[in-house]
Amino acid sequence: MVRLNTSAATTPVERLRINQHNPSFNSKSLMKTVSVNRFAGSRWSRAITLLGAALVATTPLFADETCTSPYMPKITGQEEFIYVWTLGVDGWGDGSDKVVTVDVKPGSPTYGQIVASASVGGRHEAHHGGFTDDRRELWVSGLDTSHIFIFDVATDPAKPRLKKTIKDFAKKTGVVGPHGFYALPGRMLVPGLSNAKDKGGRTAIVEYSNEGKHVATHWMPTDARPQGAHIEKMADGYGYDARVLPRKNVMLSASFTGWKNYMRPFGELVQDAEAMQHFGQTMTLWNFHTRQPKKVFHVPGAPLEIRWAWGPKHNYAFTATALTSKLWLVFEDARGEWQASEVGHIGPEGSGVLPVDISVSADDRLLFVSCFGDGKVRVFDVSNPHRPKQIYEETIGRQVNMVSQSWDGKRIYFTTSLLANWDKQGDDNEQFLKAYEWNGQELKHQFTVDFRDQRVGRPHMMHFGSASLYQ
């Protein structure tokens, strides 16, 4: 096939092709496939040959926080800020949900203090969020109103600025409760919690472009509509977290409960046996590239956060079930089949401690589990992922929810709020961000920002920021 057109050019494409380099390979020789070696002395050719001629193995792009999307740029040093997506409380300040910036840069005159606060106006049941793949924007959402708030964190990393609000998420997608925000190149993966039709637990994973345009909606498989997935026991169609292991082209999603349950006062909800039936019992493994569900695992007790291991050969993820206090492992077995198995109990046997967040260390050795029920963090040695062993526990407060750790594993941060109607009452309703150092054996308290005393709100999701990302 001759592509070079040296005759009189008539079209723009042909004009361009004149003198466009086209190597004069003899197409009948396999040698042409190595002709690039003619340029073997070139820096470009060496690199390109090395990188392209084989599907080479390279180190994955690590994020600093150990629980974020692998597609984002990394903070190479110390995090400078923590952005805290905070629920508004009636009578506290403007009463609105807000993104609060805490200065965590050691040596800073405002270390351990709130340095900025950006209100979104109104209470939306602030919950989770995530950066875009270029880390220039932070998307956060409200589980009640299904509004999505997009903050610019690049222009002034100390002061996130609300630049856009998406208000028609539920109307456009039929999904209620946009829960997570997982960065993909040029787009955001947004697993939901509920649906607009009955506000129950059936939901979908939605995709938006970074520009805020709806791209696709992938409904979770159900018994009635399995979409080709193998179902272990049942497919409830519920959702919560969704995370990707690119190396294996798999995505894993978990399951919680619908709007009708998560907006109800917790004390009232647990007395309603019928309502308590409507909690997630499944995890779904997807072909990530095709977004097609492949297998629905039976994982009873509301499996929440998913953490893939980081090691280049570690084909497994952890989750914790909130209602049954179990650690589960989803792993690829020796035959290449994906399986889910219960690998341990969290807290005293026979008791429930409501594990709500987990964080795996960058070396895949430790798993931090924060337990809302008794306000403790429990640290498991997960060197053998099939046999986690608790090695440490510490009381963080009367309630604790999210846990985030730095990439080097030395700094661990906690916040307290679970859901506005599920947080504890009275004196037990502590609301803070606490920072600790982990020395390999124990946690050492560094500072506390008391969100209740300062009448800021209920702190929930934490994300790390740094001006160094935008140099």
Place this chain on the structure above:
Amino acid sequence: MKPSFLTLLVAGLLGIPALPAADLIEVEPGIVTADLMKRRSSEYDYDVPKPGTYELPVLQPAADGTVLGTNGAPVNLHDLMRGRVVVLSFIYTRCTDPKACMRATGVLSELQRLSRQIPGLADKLLLLTLSFDPAYDSPEVMARYGRVSLAYGNGAEWLFLTARDHKELTPLLTAYGQRVDKRKQADAHGPYYHPLRVYLIDPRQQVRNIYSFGLLDPRLVATDAQTLLMETTAPAR
């Protein structure tokens, strides 16, 4: 395609490792190579899906703009793209980050190689490498860059482009969402900071996928390109 005894013999003589017959493919009469679409690696440890078995939603319109070929001739991007599936890669030649521009160019090289083994793909696939550093990457520099990159002469067409200046380039980068920032401090990786982005564009000039590190598996890009070519009706915008 099952290779003949003769082609297997040729492969053997040329030192291609003894792979099972199913993993060899005859790309031209007498030329046998490993079936790259079936080759897993530690980085991409999975089988690629069959083309046409999944959907690629429209992400955004693919913007148009004036670019320069290696002969310095100006041309509209859409004139180049029309009627073909396009893989568009933004790079700059001074980039020395092995995970960025060189990586993208390596993947396009691999795609060009893959296009030879997939019937009908080479004619309908266009590879575009467009520099976002017009001050340094003149048409001549892009020609040199192209010479060391092009390896598979009978694969998909691959054009190396630049722009006249930043004024013409910037609206294009903005429209595609390709962020490029000049570094404030000297860096061994080169003067620009940029996320790695490679765009898949359908014959109607709509962006249908965006790849970055971790997703830039040439086999997946080839499968996506085939999937777009199998579409008979325009997907809903």
